[in-house]
Amino acid sequence: MGEQTQMSARVAGQRDGAEGGAPPVIDAAFARWLAERAGQELLRVRAELGFADAKALKVAGDKAAHDLLRAELARWRPADAVLSEEDEHARVAWLESEPGTVRPDRLSASRVWIVDPLDGTREFSEEGRADWAVHVALWTADSANPACLSAGAVAIPAQHRTIATDNPPAYPPMPLESATGGVIRIAASRTRPPAFVTALAEDLGAELVPMGSAGVKIAAVISGEADAYVHAGGQYEWDSAAPVAVALATGLHASRIDGTPLSYNRADPNLPDLVVCRKDLAPRLLAAISRQLPPQ
Numbered sequence: 001m002g003e004q005t006q007m008s009a010r011v012a013g014q015r016d017g018a019e020g021g022a023p024p025v026i027d028a029a030f031a032r033w034l035a036e037r038a039g040q041e042l043l044r045v046r047a048e049l050g051f052a053d054a055k056a057l058k059v060a061g062d063k064a065a066h067d068l069l070r071a072e073l074a075r076w077r078p079a080d081a082v083l084s085e086e087d088e089h090a091r092v093a094w095l096e097s098e099p100g101t102v103r104p105d106r107l108s109a110s111r112v113w114i115v116d117p118l119d120g121t122r123e124f125s126e127e128g129r130a131d132w133a134v135h136v137a138l139w140t141a142d143s144a145n146p147a148c149l150s151a152g153a154v155a156i157p158a159q160h161r162t163i164a165t166d167n168p169p170a171y172p173p174m175p176l177e178s179a180t181g182g183v184i185r186i187a188a189s190r191t192r193p194p195a196f197v198t199a200l201a202e203d204l205g206a207e208l209v210p211m212g213s214a215g216v217k218i219a220a221v222i223s224g225e226a227d228a229y230v231h232a233g234g235q236y237e238w239d240s241a242a243p244v245a246v247a248l249a250t251g252l253h254a255s256r257i258d259g260t261p262l263s264y265n266r267a268d269p270n271l272p273d274l275v276v277c278r279k280d281l282a283p284r285l286l287a288a289i290s291r292q293l294p295p296q
């Protein structure tokens with residue numbers, strides 16, 4: 001737990017999330033606490049079930065982390081709305097105007113937690129893999145940043161690592177030249193890298209660095225293990241909200257692949273593409289991406 005997190009707990013005169021104690025009152029520290037709690041729960045499920053039945057492990061992990069996040073948010077932030085991957089069915093029903101479904105509360109709320117209980121579900125179910133994460137982000141209507149992400153935390157429990165906005169990592173990450181002799185490293189899906197990203201890498205003479213989970217890939221950009229994360233072809237708000245909150249707090253560039261701002265808590269949470277990279281790399285990367293996009 002970071003120094004600032006401990007301080008926020010002390011300021012509140014509360015214990016910092018030990019079993020039975022109250023969590024931090026400050027949202028960013030609370031996001032870290034919550035993501036780490038769910039991460040510990042996922043490690044427990046993994047240890048308990050083992051890897052013999054990958055599907056059962058994925059389902060159990062998703063459910064355990066989702067239930068924990070829902071319960072703790074209901075307990076400690078009862079007035080706030082929540083958008084979780086598990087709410088997808090309600091979303092589709094509302095968008096398709098199925099009779100009996102109502103407009104989600106979050107669309108009129110001023111504070112909405114956008115959570116992905118288990119990002120990198122496939123990797124979670126594979127023995128020895130540590131590239132999976134828990135995402136907890138807070139969207140607020142009156143936030144200072146255009147994405148309206150006021151707080152965020154990404155716990156990567158199998159790597160004993162959490163990145164969060166309460167103590168954003170230093171910027172810039174390790175410089176490109178000293179690390180790779182100038183070759184750009186683009187973090188990409190290890191199981192389904194979009195053809196678009198493969199073509200982009202060829203255009204730039206870049207290297208693709210395969211790994212699971214959007215949160216882990218953005219964490220790799222934040223730490224300098226990769227220079228960029230570029231994704232296109234499908235994703236949802238919960239896949240990127242928390243890691244983008246940390247990336248923006250750190251000082252990185254984060255946008256849609258056409259350069260427009262990322263926007264969260266919309267009626268349709270489809271957010272199919274994004275790019276996260278150092279600010280100095282953004283113009284070159286966006287120019288190369290625009291060469292891959294169909295002409296307008």
Ligand SMILES: Nc1ncnc2c1ncn2[C@@H]1O[C@H](COP(=O)(O)O)[C@@H](OP(=O)(O)O)[C@H]1O
Pocket residue numbers: 116118119120121122188189190191192211212213214232233234235236239
């Ligand atoms: N084309 C697509 N459509 C919808 N979701 C996608 C997608 N490509 C990637 N994702 C989601 O983005 C996350 C990271 O994927 P990847 O590891 O392949 O890069 C995964 O989240 P979940 O694990 O929460 O489902 C995955 O489901």
Ligand SMILES: [Mg+2]
Pocket residue numbers: 116118119120214238239
């Ligand atoms: Mg996800």
